[in-house]
Amino acid sequence: MEWLNNLIGPSAARGLGQLVGINVAFIGVLMIVAYTVLAERRILGFIQGRLGPNRVGPGGMLQPFADLLKFILKEELVPDQATRFVYMLAPIIAITAALMTIVVYPFGPEVHIPFIGPVRLTIARFDVALLYVLAITSVGVYGIALAGWSSNNKYSLLGGLRAAAQLISYELSLGLSLVGVVLMSGTLDLYNIVEQQSGWLGLHWNIIYQPLGFFVYLISAIAETNRVPFDLPEAETELVAGFHTEYSALKFALFFMAEYVNMFTVSVLATTLFLGGWNGPGVAQFPLLGVVYFLLKITFFLFLYIWLRGTLPRFRFDQLMNFGWKFLLPLAIVNVILTSAVVYFQFVRAQS
């Protein structure tokens, strides 16, 4: 890093480093998204007793790129009566809100890169990183709601309305389920939260103390990403395709990508807050192993998503609302009260 500092100055060097980091993380996340889609299709095929796409490349490995090419080359259809500006804006909001959170993910511990020096595998450290993630993902609902409104289609509008109601309802329990972890670690910085879980050979994970919080988080997070069994905004048996009925070609692809990036975000937050992030046995000796652990944990959550999709039926809308408001929210509040009581008594004992 020294020679770079001398060449272009420290702040420019830092900016360049962040630029490189952002690009690497961006391409990496998009690759993960592409292969999550393929994995979903193959695993769903396995669950349903069929093969899934396996012709493009060895074992279907190039299928995501063929799909992307198809999305790019397809004709863009805009409904005649659509509100054009909002119709164009909606997918942009969706994908931007999904991708903006990448900058605070702690991908791994401090590793030593040849010629560069020690590098922390996170793009930006941020005092309120967790709140930043929640804030940015909460903006993503505009993408869906506006898409539904601007398409000028009954099914789209119903999908958008359902999405807005569902996301607001489950955001409460999602936020409250994370309060327990924040109370325990005393910080909102994701990097710090991960570092605090490095005890017991890297197995001192928050899930040991926060099983209830983890349970509530996982369920509300699945609802936040509009995935089965909470995929009412795009319920194809009732609403054709929900909010993106009228979207085609690349604009549809953006919604599609946004959904999978959001799944990735949820998995990253679950891993970071509850499953120790990059921590695991042997990370202290070989820091790069941390990245492997991190990706393995992410893979587990993504697999869980696909598994759920393959096995569970969809909620009815009143069931969904009942479940969110009358079961998850009280559970999350109980978790907050329990955790604060324990934290308080520990504090009192430490004082005396």
Next chain:
Amino acid sequence: MLSLFAPTLLTTPALALEWLADYADEGVFVLLFGVAVGAAVSMVAQRNPLYSAISLVFVFMALAGLYLLLAAPFIAAIQVIVYAGAIMVLVVFVIMLLNVEEEERRRPLRLRLLVPAAVVMAAVLFAESAFILYFVHDAAAERAQAAGASTVGLTSSIGAGLFTTYLLPFEITSALILMAIVGAMTLARRASDIRPTDVVVPGSMVLARHTLTPEPDVDSTPVHARSTGEAGRELGLAGAQYRNEEEE
């Protein structure tokens, strides 16, 4: 300042990069300021309520960025979560649900009385801002310099302040908000429509309890009939409503 840096800008690209990095704050401020003011004007000027709502979201986002520049990341995040992420989503939800059409063109003469009042208000606001800029700002800057590094915007200092010095106002505010919620619910449900025992689920249809849990003593044995009218008569219902053309 620019003339001072211009020669070095031309000579060494390294220094130019450095200069860009140093003045990034100002650039970001001008950008956010432009977005905030432009979106605010657009919010007032738009005729379609949904466009106004979207403009307001942009104002909130730009304001959050300005808070970040003022070293208050917590306030910025809360601004986005609460205003852009929750309140405005509800506003958009209601606009979509009611399917509000474009606001009808108001007659230009209406509300003309308020124009001078608005001008006076704007003048007062400008005078206030100027006063703050020229008198208060310096004193605050001096105090901040005397105190060393500022901790005002940090999450920990905001939390400590809320639960110690400002505990009473904080609690009063939360009680007020709770009262507002209860009041809104009381106003929204008319007593004749919904009884307190009915099942009300937020965001879904309002369903009476007996539709969700049918009473056990309701007779549900099938009636043997060849037509709807016959079945109606069998059940003792008004036959005229159910008569179909075949019978006539």
